[in-house]
Amino acid sequence: MAxxxxxxxxxxxxxxxxxxxxxAIVVCGSxxxxxxxxxxxxxxxRTGRSLIQCIYSSDYAAFxxxxxxxxxxxxxxxxxxEDNRSKLGFEIRIKEVAILSKPAEEMPVVINNKKLAAxxxxxxxxxxxxxxxxxxxxxxxxxxxxCAAVRGFLMSQAFTEIHSPKIVYAGAEGGANIFRLDxxxxxxxxxxxxxxxxxxxxxxxxxVYEIGAVYxxxxxxxxxxxxxxxxxxxxMGYIKDFKEIMEMETKLLQEIMASLERNYKNELNLxxxxxxxxxxxxxxxxxxxxxxxxxxxxxxxxxxxxxxxEEERLLCELIKKQYHSEFVFVTHYPTSKRPFYAxxxxxxxxxxxxxxxxxxxxxxTTGGQRIHDYSEQVDKLLKRKMNPELFExxxxxxxxxxxxxxxxxxxxxxxxxxxxGRSNVRETTLFPRDISRLEP
Amino acid sequence: MAxxxxxxxxxxxxxxxxxxxxxAIVVCGSxxxxxxxxxxxxxxxRTGRSLIQCIYSSDYAAFxxxxxxxxxxxxxxxxxxEDNRSKLGFEIRIKEVAILSKPAEEMPVVINNKKLAAxxxxxxxxxxxxxxxxxxxxxxxxxxxxCAAVRGFLMSQAFTEIHSPKIVYAGAEGGANIFRLDxxxxxxxxxxxxxxxxxxxxxxxxxVYEIGAVYxxxxxxxxxxxxxxxxxxxxMGYIKDFKEIMEMETKLLQEIMASLERNYKNELNLxxxxxxxxxxxxxxxxxxxxxxxxxxxxxxxxxxxxxxxEEERLLCELIKKQYHSEFVFVTHYPTSKRPFYAxxxxxxxxxxxxxxxxxxxxxxTTGGQRIHDYSEQVDKLLKRKMNPELFExxxxxxxxxxxxxxxxxxxxxxxxxxxxGRSNVRETTLFPRDISRLEP
Numbered sequence: 001m002a003x004x005x006x007x008x009x010x011x012x013x014x015x016x017x018x019x020x021x022x023x024a025i026v027v028c029g030s031x032x033x034x035x036x037x038x039x040x041x042x043x044x045x046r047t048g049r050s051l052i053q054c055i056y057s058s059d060y061a062a063f064x065x066x067x068x069x070x071x072x073x074x075x076x077x078x079x080x081x082e083d084n085r086s087k088l089g090f091e092i093r094i095k096e097v098a099i100l101s102k103p104a105e106e107m108p109v110v111i112n113n114k115k116l117a118a119x120x121x122x123x124x125x126x127x128x129x130x131x132x133x134x135x136x137x138x139x140x141x142x143x144x145x146x147c148a149a150v151r152g153f154l155m156s157q158a159f160t161e162i163h164s165p166k167i168v169y170a171g172a173e174g175g176a177n178i179f180r181l182d183x184x185x186x187x188x189x190x191x192x193x194x195x196x197x198x199x200x201x202x203x204x205x206x207x208v209y210e211i212g213a214v215y216x217x218x219x220x221x222x223x224x225x226x227x228x229x230x231x232x233x234x235x236m237g238y239i240k241d242f243k244e245i246m247e248m249e250t251k252l253l254q255e256i257m258a259s260l261e262r263n264y265k266n267e268l269n270l271x272x273x274x275x276x277x278x279x280x281x282x283x284x285x286x287x288x289x290x291x292x293x294x295x296x297x298x299x300x301x302x303x304x305x306x307x308x309x310e311e312e313r314l315l316c317e318l319i320k321k322q323y324h325s326e327f328v329f330v331t332h333y334p335t336s337k338r339p340f341y342a343x344x345x346x347x348x349x350x351x352x353x354x355x356x357x358x359x360x361x362x363x364x365t366t367g368g369q370r371i372h373d374y375s376e377q378v379d380k381l382l383k384r385k386m387n388p389e390l391f392e393x394x395x396x397x398x399x400x401x402x403x404x405x406x407x408x409x410x411x412x413x414x415x416x417x418x419x420x421g422r423s424n425v426r427e428t429t430l431f432p433r434d435i436s437r438l439e440p
Numbered sequence: 441m442a443x444x445x446x447x448x449x450x451x452x453x454x455x456x457x458x459x460x461x462x463x464a465i466v467v468c469g470s471x472x473x474x475x476x477x478x479x480x481x482x483x484x485x486r487t488g489r490s491l492i493q494c495i496y497s498s499d500y501a502a503f504x505x506x507x508x509x510x511x512x513x514x515x516x517x518x519x520x521x522e523d524n525r526s527k528l529g530f531e532i533r534i535k536e537v538a539i540l541s542k543p544a545e546e547m548p549v550v551i552n553n554k555k556l557a558a559x560x561x562x563x564x565x566x567x568x569x570x571x572x573x574x575x576x577x578x579x580x581x582x583x584x585x586x587c588a589a590v591r592g593f594l595m596s597q598a599f600t601e602i603h604s605p606k607i608v609y610a611g612a613e614g615g616a617n618i619f620r621l622d623x624x625x626x627x628x629x630x631x632x633x634x635x636x637x638x639x640x641x642x643x644x645x646x647x648v649y650e651i652g653a654v655y656x657x658x659x660x661x662x663x664x665x666x667x668x669x670x671x672x673x674x675x676m677g678y679i680k681d682f683k684e685i686m687e688m689e690t691k692l693l694q695e696i697m698a699s700l701e702r703n704y705k706n707e708l709n710l711x712x713x714x715x716x717x718x719x720x721x722x723x724x725x726x727x728x729x730x731x732x733x734x735x736x737x738x739x740x741x742x743x744x745x746x747x748x749x750e751e752e753r754l755l756c757e758l759i760k761k762q763y764h765s766e767f768v769f770v771t772h773y774p775t776s777k778r779p780f781y782a783x784x785x786x787x788x789x790x791x792x793x794x795x796x797x798x799x800x801x802x803x804x805t806t807g808g809q810r811i812h813d814y815s816e817q818v819d820k821l822l823k824r825k826m827n828p829e830l831f832e833x834x835x836x837x838x839x840x841x842x843x844x845x846x847x848x849x850x851x852x853x854x855x856x857x858x859x860x861g862r863s864n865v866r867e868t869t870l871f872p873r874d875i876s877r878l879e880p
Binding site: 004100161167180205206246253393438439 | 441449468470487540545571572577580581598601606630636637640645647655659670683686690694718719721723763813814833838839841843844871872873875879880
């Protein structure tokens, strides 16, 4: 009988080819670009993470250059040859080629220039192929790096990873912006956040996190909103103060930057990214922030309960000027604007023990301490004219005991947008979903 | 101005307490069990991953034992004291206690026995609190370990992590078992798998993976089916043969077992788990398997195109007896039973270059090589009376070139069920969703 042994072919690591100068190699990839010179041609091969410069010359190649075209997938046999003009420090002299697959048509968008010369609309319409551009794909390689750093750091801090359901019986964040679906004759919803589940799981593992999809049926079509996004959620028990959550987030951000610098240098260089520095993060209350903006910019305060987007931008500008930080924590948001599970400040119940983190004008995190006492939570639900019976399984944790706890949610795509200095969150979303886009 | 520095308090690692014999410590947790003896009491404290035996005696404690009760969340101050009768090799002599939170009611289910004495129905109804049982939570700690092992191994093999959308414009697997939702006036679906997206992304990074939620609106209520589950999906380009995917999966499974043995020893011991050995995995074709079962058990073959669940069980029994393997690959499933993107065997188009992996009677993986040629894919869609225009964005990859590729999908909860030897997939699903369960 045939058997499978788990013998995995060692992978070619493009960067290591520089140690194989003079050696024969085999490499697979897609022909990214062919540049014909007078007596030879450059063939740029696109592999999983690199562009490799190869040289075709009839002096050593045993095939006709006419046989290969851009976007063919090929296996090349050749020799590694030192070349300091090439970005990787070497090139490959091609000897043989095997064609593995051919496209049926020419590309409708030019993908092999330094930067894609197309509108965001076109880039998104053709996402499966525009992502093949070296800069476009570098964005999502960095996004992978963010996730890997988050997991590595949180595991080191004894957070347990969970997978909570996305089809739910009740919305956690309230409001009308929730997707409904028919679940075998019952009405069900798509989770707006893993809020209830991560709180439940604090009662099990003390500290938990999840990186998963969340859904908001928001109808406004802005450069910062999506209807489906990836949320980095964490929740931690036995906190003494909600500032512990902000300390954890600050450390997490420091680790993300360090990890990207360490493991994704090529992508950062390619995109010419200067990551924001995270040292101390200044911390102001919501009321102080409103006042600061008002004073610095002689701006009338129109809404005492929430920020206008312009105010978030101005606050970041101000903080950067005064404290040289691209991040700022805003704490103590008004109770009226926070969900029913937010813990109120015992000194002034108009405000919650909550925070947002702003970066470069954009809100990238919402967090805070949660109510853990059963009667406090039931009272707050009743005060908001909400029916505690609808939250019976959630309220089990309060009823049977849960430690003081809090947590945060951070949008992965928004964080990427912010770190990369992009102006539209769709640029940093693999396949964005908005009110007018459901495809690809 | 206040500032947050990212100063994270070093964590108490329960196992390391044995190096702190004689030292004063502070530890937070939930009171799991109080056992009163004649002159003292055992207080078992449940922390994030351990149960710690603590001793209360009025000789050294500065409070009355009546002040604390089971399921209180507390901070204990005490001294680490050697004790070989305790599982961890030490105990904590309690000196002071601070009560952090109290439950409002007594537990409706006894959670602090070795094993929960309750029906699966009750365990699931009270999931937020029954998970606090040490054995229940160990299941999902192991599930975390599986995910960590998968990511670690796949990254080492140059797979890039992706996040594909779950709200989609078309189902990948066909059939009626798909959840529909209203997406701003358009009909949309919940993804049955990330199939189209992982294939698209092979064109970008050569090798990709995703661990994420998938949805099947299947109406049958069996011990093996869920309506929402977590799928481990991978897809790899530049394969020479679909057996490369099986080799990769075999190596992946070997790494999962090794990683669990290394990092989750306590949980494996607690649950008395003997992980299945993964060495060589026997490999039979679908037709051979049918014949083998028929011969060995004198069983009439009723369905030549698919397995009955009983046949899967018998095949695993047979393979174990003859080849001492708890895993078996079944290859070359009939074309009629595989989706439209499955590549057919050029030698016999009745069969596909596909496989399932069975373990302990259960199918845990489906995989295979995909069609990469544009006209081959369009022809197959037309032959199945499907409209290629509906798959326009998916077919971009074929039209503009994609390497030979294939991949697999493995249900995380089913894999956990199989490795832990459970009989119902709900036991290894954190918050299961089935036709009658939408809560908690």
